[in-house]
């Protein structure tokens with residue numbers, strides 16, 4: 001990998017970490033403030049509950065005074081009743097007494113009601129006090145944690161800033177400007193190229209661009225998003241030799257009336273699948289697109305067995321497993337069926353993985369080794 005690109009990857013990591021740490025440092029006081037606000041709410045609720053009790057107590061005293069007043073009145077009326085001269089006067093006093101007693105009962109009812117309310121208010125106060133206590137403990141804990149986390153973050157931030165400076169110093173200034181410009185608008189300035197794609201914008205790269213990125217001899221940017229591209233060979237498919245060892249591939253028979261091949265390129269065309277079929281004194285060739293399975297051109301027939309008839313097609317070809325009746329192939333017409341295409345791709349992956357694994361590629365039990373060895 002180019003040192004410039006390596007430094008840009010380091011720079012992107014540093015930029016991302018710096019952003020995350022700054023966000024976290026900014027978020028901590030906001031969290032504390034949110035708890036403090038909740039705390040203020042609980043304090044207010046406690047205050048309200050206490051005030052409600054005070055108001056209730058005052059009202060109760062007022063009703064009690066009213067009852068005493070009425071009792072005094074009643075006792076005064078009773079004294080007067082002993083001295084009245086007429087029946088009417090007596091009746092009037094009795095009426096006043098009745099009225100006062102009624103008023104006393106009304107006040108007593110109100111006091112009872114206040115007492116019931118007071119009980120639930122006491123509960124409110126107790127609950128609010130407990131809540132306040134818990135919240136105050138929590139906020140102290142949060143504050144301590146926030147202080148500690150902030151200190152740690154600040155320390156990490158200083159380290160990442162130093163890494164960032166080092167990385168920036170290691171990049172060509174023009175390239176750095178391009179990175180900064182793209183990062184400013186897109187958030188990131190460098191992207192991995194994998195499976196022919198730019199992983200940041202997910203757009204397919206032109207084969208030439210992809211090959212240039214893989215070759216890593218010059219800096220290449222994505223045509224679509226302008227991010228600088230890099231390639232990580234460890235992410236290439238097929239990468240896992242364990243899979244190959246588990247699923248050993250059957251090697252295609254050397255002598256066969258039908259032979260399938262893969263070619264990475266063919267003139268102007270891209271990747272291809274080819275099938276050759278030997279007939280009586282002649283052989284045929286059909287070509288299909290590797291991706292979509294579309295048939296390219298007409299079936300070509302030449303004299304002689306295919307290996308002799310189409311030598312130019314076999315130079316950089318990979319022999320694959322696969323055999324279908326010629327009549328069936330004829331019926332496919334202009335497109336490979338999906339399952340056929342899948343089988344060819346799977347065998348191609350296995351063949352490539354096998355080629356990438358140094359041991360066990362050519363097992364001793366193999367009567368005929370691979371096509372390549374045989375042809376060369």
Ligand SMILES: [Zn+2]
Nearest residue numbers: 198201222225
């Ligand atoms: Zn892109």
